[in-house]
Structure formats: structure tokens, C-alpha cells
Amino acid sequence: MIELDPITVEVVTERLIAIVREMRATMIRTAYSVTINEMKDFSCALFDGMGRLVAQSREDLPVHVVPMPWTVEAILETYADDVNPGDIFLMNDAYRGGTHLNDVTMLYPIFDGDDLVFFAANRSHWDDVGGMVPGSMSGLATEILQEGMRIPPIRIYDQGRPNQPILDLLFNNMRVPENRQGDFRAMLSTCRVAEQRAQEILDRHGLESVIACVDRNIERTESRTREHIRNLPGGTYYAEDYLEFYHDGLFDPVLLRLALGVEDDTIHIDFSGSSEQVAGVVNASLAVSAAGAVIALKAFFDPEDPINQGIFAPLTFTAAPGTVVNATPPVPCGAHAEIRRRTITLTAAALAAAMPERMAGDMQGTSNHTLIGGVDDRTGRNYVFYEVPVGGSGGFLEHDGSSVFGTVDWADNQPILPAEAIEVHFPLEVVREEILTDSCGHGRHRGGFGLQMELKALSRQATFSLVSDRAIVPPFGVLGGTSGAPNAYGIRSNGQVTPLSTPGKASGVPLSQNDVVVACTAGGGGYGAPREREPNLVATDVTDGFLSPDIARDLYGVAMTESGDVDTKATEKLRAELAADWLDVSVVSEDESCVGDLGRHRVFRVHPTVAKKMDLGDDDLIEALGAVPVPLRGWVRISNDMPAGSVSLDTWGQRQLQADEGSTVHLRLLRRRTASDLPLANERSRNH
């Protein structure tokens, strides 16, 4: 064992990170596509000879880097004993450590003499990898073949010789192949730069010393991670959530479940109970689902430093193949990001029971892919406008959430386009861009507010498409905080706003000239009970116009004077009399509370008296608050079979809320079912 001083460890670690940064800079300079050099939709990393993640930069996107160890594993599984100098590997298989097919990963072994020391890795979003639509991503895909070329781990260079027939095969099946070749070459140059710089470091410090530093660095991250885990109370923590899904005229949300088991200094994450995969784009590989969990763990334990393999060592994952979180052929995986967002939320929700002080109210939970396209009357040319507007982040122990702000699952892109750029380039007028009043989740620390953005179509022909979520089931509040407003889109025509018939989803909805797309993004969830909020903060929100006086009075119990100050006396009185915004009911066990058709969703059966007290009807969306910070969501079914003052809860629900048979939970209304809602997929349930 080599003597290693801590200074050398830091210096070598810094230099390895510098390699990745130089790879990034090289990529930005040499890539062809705007997606890469402008939107920075790519990431680089360095792995060691055993396939362990060694270094990333502070700019590399978690969405790319965190799933990468699975990618490298898939490649090494195939080529383990057969990696030679001059070999280069390529893959994008969404089922085997990939994300979606557009993200293509290159793995480039770096040798010191005969010793395999590092792999340079580059994952980049290719603008097109073939498939049914230009750009390869379609919300309408029903099988992965429609999303482009699926590349298994292949040796694309064999000891320095390109496998030209395979390269030709790939590029022949992609649109604008010369750009794809350009991006491929750019990826290659980043790996060559890494090779050269790694060689310099090896020459300077010697192989043994470099490997020792890498080991040390991974070990200490691992031991820090284990220490964080050991500090958690042992046991299993549960969370379930939904992705919104429609089919055959039904609203049939997809269920995602996560059980997080803490034992000594290890965590096991089990996705069992999640819905079977669907013939739609919301499926992902285990790499993506697990990456979401790792991102959340990182956020809870140690949000500062870049990730290395040390964080993965204490973690294990289980997911049944053929479910939305561990997809198998032939389902599409284009909207893998929505799964990742949800597994981030699920992991955070489960951890919140053990570390409530680290938890924040939920975030908007979707990319809000917003598309307006048509013919620009000024030029006669087609245009496609694409925007991913963000909402608020959740409140937390120390502070309110922030309004219109990229959340943890966004990475560091700039999700708000300048109105001036939109108007210069598209036949659209930005009518308004405003922080949306009352859209926050309320609480001791409220969530951030969402955005109201209005886009007027100026040309005669246009269509509007949307892939969004959290449009029915809103971002949750924690520890009694309320939900943020859901993502809500509508179209204003002649002064009349019509909401989408399938909230959150639209495909090619025609827009007449001067029709306005009104986009309202979700607010962040609140933290703690609104009645505990510092009254002056409530008054400031009212003065700022972010909060209506009615809500200040009715929900926060804050009375204000004419001049906008807090009326202390009246506030005390109001708060003493403030009615709870929930109803206490007792838990009655049942075997299985979830039903559905292709998806599954939770049903809360309640006695008519409960429904009457809360003014509930069948299929209204409610939440139950138990002993843990995060609520459980489900839909109402009024049932005379239920005892008065009770709600039904299966084993999972009881475990998640830590509420046994007979214990009390609070029920709260989230969303009343409206006449225009599609029917919930109850009747044709396979699970009843």
C-alpha cells in the first residue's frame, strides 16, 4: 500500500475533475448541434478501470451522470475481458443503463501501458436518432421502435479501427446524418483530450499513486454516505405517487411506489408495486429510476460536492422487470425524465419520515413540454416553438420556496426564454409573464409561486401540444403545508378561457389567429401549517399582491389594517378561531385500496357522513395526512359499508402514513371532480 498524503489526494482529485471540465469545454466548442453547445444537453465523466465513477464536474447534469454507472456496467458486462487500447464503445439502449434513445453514450478506455486505468465517458443528446418523427421524441409513441435506433453496447472502434459498416448503419438511419457525425466526432475529441490529460497526470504522479488517490476519494465518499445512513433510524419508509395518464377516454393514473429500507449503513430501495409498463412514453430503465433516488439521497445528505462511485456503494435497488420503473421491450421511454422526477420525489418523501428537517414541499414534477407550431405568415415557413416553463419550488424548514425557479430535477439550464427572443423568432406575442397570485402551497414556509405566461398566436394556422403532469394531482405540501397549484393550461379565444379536456396533455390542438395559450405552472408545496406562519410575512405577500386578502384571513388567520400592516389583536382572535382545513377520521383496514385499468390509483372509501362533512363526492381527489410529513393521495368512493367517521386504508397506506387500524388520520380535499373530467378508470379494474 502506497503512502498517501491528504494534499496529494486533493491535488489529484482536482486534476481529475479538471479533465472532465476540459472535456466539457471541448464538447461545447466542437459539437454541431445547438442542443449540445447552447442548451448543454450533454455530460462528461471519468470512470476507473473497474467501471467506478471517479470524477464529474459541477456542471455535469445529474440526469445524465447519475445513471451512467449502470451504462458502464452494461458495457463491461458485454466486453469485460476484452477491452483493448484503441477500442471505443457506444450505446443508447434505454433498457440497459440508457435514458432515452436520444442520449448516446461513448465510453473510451484509457491505458497506462498494459493497465486499463480509466474510461472517459460522454453522454450527449443527439438531435435525431431516427424513428417516427424528426427529433425522435413523440408523445404519441407506443413502442420504442418509433423512437429511433436502439444501440446495444457496441465496439464502434476496434483497437483504433472504426467499425465503419456499423457507423454507416447508424447514420443512415438518422436524420441530418452529417450533424450526427459531427457530434460523434466531437464526443471522440473530448475522450482524446481526456486520454492525453490522464496520461500527463499518470506521468506526473505515477500509476500507483493515482489509483491510490482514486480509491481514497471513492472510499471517503462511501464512508461519508454510510455515516449519513447510519444516522437514520433503521426501518422501512414508504411513498407512492402518480404519473397522469389517459387512454381510451379514461383518466387512468400510473402508480409509482417506493419502499426505502434502512439497515445499519445501507439503503435498499424497492420499487415493487409500481404499475406495469404502459404503451406510452412514461417508462424508464432502472438506471433512470434509481438515478432519481440517488439524486434525492444526495440532496438530503450532501448537496455540495460532485458525485463519485462512493455514494452508490451502500445502495441496492429492486424493481420488477416490465414495470414503468424498469421497462422491458417494446415500450417507449421518451419521457423517462418524468419517471426520474417522480422517483426523486418518492425518495425524498420516504426519507422525509426519517429526516423531516431536510425535506421541502414538492416541486412541479414535470418538464411542461410546451409546443406551438405552424406556418409563419411573415415568411411562409414552418416554425416550432418549444418551451419548458418552470414553476415554484417547495418551502422548507428555514425558508419559503422560490417562485419560478428551476427545481432540483431541472439541472442548470435556463428554462425561461426571453419574451423578446420569442417575439423576434416566432409569430407569437407574449401577452403577459407574471408571478401567479395564490399559486403557492401555503404553510409556515410557503412554496414558491408559479408562472402565468400568455402566448398569442399571430399567424393564421398553428397547433398546440403539451406533455405535462401534476395537472390533476398537485405538488404536495409537507408537515401540514398545503399543495401548490397544479400545472394548468388553457386556450383563450375571444376572451373566453377553455381548459384542456385532458389536463396536462394536448396533441395538435388547433389555434386560430389571436388565440392565446395561457400557461400556469405549478406552485411549490408548503412546509408546516399555514396558521404558524409569521403574520408579517403573510402581510408582505398581500402587499406585494402575491396573496389575496381572503386567503390571508381564511387560511393563515391573518387580519390586516387598512394600511397593510398586521392587525395583531384581530389576528390572534382569528387564529384562535381558525377551523382546521381537514377532518379527523379513523383508519379501517382493507386488503387492497388501489384499482385501475392499465394504471392504478388509490381509492379512499369513506362513510357518507364523512363525505357530507367534507362536502365530498365520488372521485373527488383528497389527501390523508398521518404521522409522517408527506400526505397520501387518492380518490373518494362513498360507501355505506364503511363505519361512520372512518376511511379505508390498505397495508401500504398504513405503512406510508405510519397509521395503524383505528388510529387517526386527517383528510383534506384537493380537487373536486368536475363534469368535464374524463371518467376515472375504476370499473374495468384488473385489481379488484
Added chain:
Amino acid sequence: MAANTFSVGVDVGGTFTDVVLFDHAERRAIVAKVPSDPSNQSIAFMNALTKVGTKLNDVQRVLHGTTVATNAILEGKGSRVALLTTEGFRDIIEIGRGERSKLYDLKLIKLPPLVPRPARFEVPERTQADGTIGRAIDADGVRAALKAVDPTSFDAWAVCFLHAYANPANEQAAGALLAELAGDTPISISSAVTPEYREYERFSTTVLNAAVAPVMNRYLGAVEDRLDDCGYRHPLLVMHSSGGVMTARAARQLPAATILSGPAGGVAGARAIARDAGIGNIITCDMGGTSTDVALIKDGEIRHTTEGRIAGYPTRIPQVDIVTVGAGGGSIASVTGETLRVGPESAGARPGPACYGHGGVEPTVTDANLLLNRLNGDDQLSGEIALHPDRAETAVDRLKDVFPDLDTIGLAEGIVHLATVKMAGTIREVSVYRGHDPRDFVLLAYGGAGPMFASELASELGMASVLIPPHPGNLSALGLLVSPLKRDFVRTLVRRLDAMDSSELADAYRDLQTDCEREFEADQLPSQDLEYERSVDVRYIGQSSTLNLKCETDHPDPVALSAEFHSAHEIAFSHAAADEPVELVNVRVSAILPVDPLDISAEAPTDGSASPSGTRPVTFRSKLVDCPVYARDALPVGTELDGPLIVEETGSTSIVWPSDKLRVDEWGNLRVEVGEK
């Protein structure tokens, strides 16, 4: 220039105020340092003038680098600004672009808005993207917007309308109406501050400008009064971020342009030194107490950018492309888990490093250098501060709790090494990451701490050569003296080049030139002597960032520009797309009133031979080596010495490592040929 005339450069920094007096007849510079007074920069300013002992009626030019605007923003002490903006867009200043700086932090908070919501007022008005006025401003609309407020109750106003860069008419009309209502309250108008598109960035720049306008106005007024009392009869000239000076009058209008005033002076000075020495490619490294500023000069040209940021808020004003890292003499070494880090926390000027004896207990880079004996423990830093090696040792020894296997010297070396690695990362940012190989550049090190790190830093990057100018602690002040009067003007004109009439470009340049002339005439400066630098920002349609292309004429041909862009893109990014349409974004003009070059570095002794003033043992790579110590002013031109050795002068110490070679060139620069470490 007439005999017996003088120029004075005064650069106010966080710790010291530097002054250089240049005697044009004798071609001689006198430099001095006085402590800064953060509460009132004008006091140090006048103290500095007194210290070099000049009569101001002999002085032709007083040039000033100031941090008044910068500090006001960084310390959040800007004025209370009210915003008048387009209906529907009052929240732009709070919405921003939604981006986050930390990827894994659930608890990250957005920067607070520069203007609170009750101070944002909307008026019905609209300018279209092509500059057409969709809805003209009307006086009743403005009055209605302000009916509930007393416009004089704010310190400053910002008027920020959508697409005002394309047509400022509505902004100007609203500004005029507001001026009637707001009395003397300063008003900043976005189309005047930075007429570039992208509303958030333009609004942010304009509000920042408004926020520092009152404080800048007061400060410059105070300085001008004192100068006037002392008989100075010319305009006070203020360094701005893009590497030129402007009159105090202009600086009052555009105080946001002084955010990089000091660092830009340093880069200008570095360029002049390098030019005299016949070096085209330099990387400048200005290391001070809390941070290090790095810039790259290629073929004698300073690189510029308009994408600035201060305290996290974007600015869109042309500036020297400087990258700053939080590593300086005062940077604190700390431990997280088992990881030793240096910076970004700094002990600052107060309490300063532990060895200053002002109550600092954390180990800093300066403490480490003192323990390695690279810094002279017997001497006093700049004659102002006594050093206490025992306190440095106690501070560094605190780290032994975590690293029991390392001794004090080992830890000190580690701290210096890590600081060096960190600075090297910043140099990579301006060089490698932008496609330049640092090995093709000379490292020009200045600032109080730069010369101490230069050799080790150069080695880290494989750079062969280091240059340390005379008066390395005063280079920013020196740079003021060589900086011309310069103003930058821009207009956004988003057009496809292939669909553009060449007269449109010529018109834009004519308009911008008129703006230039008007500004110089307002200062009673000779606009007929102006030299113009013209350029355009161009990109492929779909890209968001642009490349800047120089234009040799005032009527460039759009087709030729397209071709030029393809090849510039090929050079910068290794590829071009000859079939893709090219889009013009901005048209830029810089107007420059040149100054006579100053021979600012001709004062090293030309005869005699170098002899050390003593020796001291210094630690290099864990070995204690006896080093001869030379006084800088006792090193004649032409001296050649082998390392290790130390060169000391007021405010700075240069370390020449074993196996380095030192030469004093004919301009008095220390030239170090960097050897193996």
C-alpha cells in the same frame, strides 16, 4: 505633450489605495500606497495624491479606478429603485431565467429581486420586435400608473420597456414624463444603458445602474470638488469595465460601466507592459487578498465580453473578459470531512490572516507563505502591518487535529499547493476551455500576492515563462495612465444576413457614430479625433450565443460578413455549416480618443551589479534551501541569476524557485524562465 506636465492614476482597492504619478518630461513614475477607507473612498483618494506630493495645477489627467459602484452592489447598499415597465411584465425582474446554480440542493433560494414588487409600476404601451410602436405611450397612462405613489420617494428610477432596444421612443417619452414628476431623482432608461435584446438581462443592468447612480453621483461630486479646490482644471477620468476611461459626467450616467473599473485597469497596464516587452500572448494573474483575477491577451488584444455578472445578477455592458476565483492571500484553509480546502472564504482585510495579529485565527494562504519563509517575517507588509509567525503557526496547527501525520511545514506547503491548483483551474478557464493552450502564453503576475505564486503556477500549467512588472502591487493604477478615452455603443438588430440590405448596416453605423460624437461633444472633447472600432455579433439561426466579428469599414457587406462568420466559426468551434443561414444580432461601435503611449517601465537601474541584501532559508518541496534575497531596486537591467532567490519590494515578494532562471529585461521587468519543480 507639454513639458512639466503630469498624469496621476489613483486605484482604490479593498485594502490599499494605489497611486502612480507620471512625470511626462522626466518619463518617471512615482508610486505610493495608502490604506483605503471603505466608508469614504474620496479620503484615501486625496491622501494618495498628497503622498506622491504633486501640485494638481500641473496635472493634465487625473485617472481613477473606483470600486464605489461595485461595493454598493456587493454589499447590497444600492439605492431604493422603482421600476416603470410594460404592462404584463412587472415580474420579469423577479422571474429572471429560472436557472439554478447548485444542482443537488433542495434548499437553494433564488436571488432576491432587485426591485420589490410594490415598487414596480406598469404602463400600457407596446413596442413590437421590429421596432414598430404597437401602442404609443400616453401621458394619462403614465400618470395613472403612478397615481398612488410619490415618484420622488424613491432614490432612483429605472424605465424598462419590452423591445426598447429596437425603438427607444416609448421609453424616452415615458422617461420625459417621469422626469417631470420625479424632480431630481435620477432615471436610468434601458435603451440608453444597454440597448441589447433579452429583457431580463437588460432590465437587470438598468436597475443596477439606477441603484448605484445616486451613490456614484455623490462620490464623484465629492472627488471633483476636492480636485477643483486643489487647482485641477480638467475632467476627472474614470476607468470603466471595458478597458478605457470616461469622464466623470459619463460615469454618472452609466455607473454600472465601472463595475470592473479596477481589474480592467490592471489588464490595461499588463497589456502595455507586455507590448513594450514585445510579448503578444499573455495571461494576466492579479492576486490580491481575497481573490484572483485572470484574463487572457492574445496577439496584443484584450478579450471582451458583454456577459457579466455581479452578486449573481446579470449585466450586459462591455467588459474585459476577466474570470475571478476566490483564492487570495487571505483565503482560509478549512476541513470538510477529511477534505482540505482553500477558500472561497477569506479573512479579508479585517481580521485578515492570523499572522496580522488582528484577531484572525483561521489559517490562510498568507500564514502558510510566512511559515515557509517565502514571506519575510521580519519585515512588514507594505510597511503597514507587523507580522506574527507564531500566530500563523498556531492557526495552521489547528489542522493537525484532522491530519495528525502532517507537520506544520507540510500543512503550509499543502495550503499553498492547493491555492495554486485552484488558480490554475481559473487560468484553464480563460485559456484551455476557450481553445488556447497556456503554454503559448507568458504568465504576467501582479497584485500583492501574484509574484509569490507565479513560478509555481506556471509550472502547474506547463508555462515556460513568467513576467513580473515593476511595481506589481500598483499595476492597476499604472494601467489607468495608458488607457484611452473610450465609449462603447451597441444596437440590437436581429436580421438574417442573406435578407439584409447593406444600407441597413451602414445606417446603423451612422446612427451609432452620431451617438458617439454626441457623447464626446457633451464632454467638450474633440470628436473629430475619434477612432472607431466597429464590430457585429453574429450567429447561426437557432444559436443563442454569438461570435463577434470586427468590421473594417462603416458599410460592411452582409454577404461578406456571412462568409467571414463561417470561417470564424470553423476556427472557434472546429466546424462550420456553410449552408445554414447566418443571423446578425448586434451592431457595435467603440469610439476611442487615443493617448500618447507612456514609457511607464523605464526605471530599473542600468548599471552596477546585483548583490543580495541577505539570505533566508525557504521551504521548497519539503526541503529547506538557503535563498539569497535581493531588493528589487538593486537589480540592474541585464541581471541574470539562477534560482533559488527572492526579490523583495514594497508590497510584493517574488519567489524564484530552484532551477528557475531570472533575468531583468531592459524595461526592468523580472523575467523568470521556469524550471522543473
